Amino acid sequence: MADDAVENEEAQGGGKKKMIIIIAAVLIILIGGGAGAYFFLMGGDEPTTEMVDGETLPGEEVEPEEQEAEEATVGDAFYVGMPRPFVFNVPGYGRDRLVQIKVQLLVRGGENDTAARKHIPLIEDTLLTVFSSSNAEKLSTNIGKQELRQNALEAVQKALEPIVGNSVVEQVLFIGFVMQ
The missing domain is CATH 1.20.5 (Single alpha-helices involved in coiled-coils or other helix-helix interfaces)
Structure with missing residues (x-):
């Protein structure tokens, strides 16, 4: 015990x-x-x-x-999403490929955000034209994707410049990219 x-x-x-x-x-x-x-x-x-x-x-x-x-000159970053993904065919070795790209645009300042949202149909048309002019070999490499992104940016800026008065879009961002 x-x-x-x-x-x-x-x-x-x-x-x-x-x-x-x-x-x-x-x-x-x-x-x-x-x-x-x-x-x-x-x-x-x-x-x-x-x-x-x-x-x-x-x-x-x-x-x-x-x-x-x-x-104030730099402005806040706004991301303008395209309402639907871009789906298109591109030629490739042996057969055509189906590509789907989801895109958002980086703009600076509230005025550019409003302008980009106002002109979404024009931006969509411009992006689809640039995207469909590519081919599967380019899109299968990172360099090709970067080149496509740069071409898309330049085309969108060129399309918006005469209408809005400035380039509006700072970057075209691919948030989804699928190639089959």
Whole structure:
């Protein structure tokens, strides 16, 4: 009986030690996570300064108006999705291939987004013309796909320039590409 009492005390003492270790580990994780979140969310509030040859010039801060004007010229990125994928045939060795391409357009600024959405039928026609003029050998390589993407961009910009007054589209993105 005395042995049972000693074993119970040791088991309870070991259980208490384990509980203390677990609580300490949880507290350390919570404190570390809180500190990390604080530094992540509160960091980056330092004023922007000019850099000359990799060195910051003290006292020469970029004016907020200049920074806002710079951001306004670049504009926010908008992605204009074509309502349906392009499906077309291309000639290939031995037989024609069926190709399906899902496209989105990258435009900058709200005005360009509105203009691109307004002229989706023209953009679709231009893209289908460019896509169907390709062949299966080119489309089976990455270089051929990049070339097709670049040709599509140039054609869309050329088609929109006379109507809108600027190139509107910055990139043509293939979000889905299947060739059978």
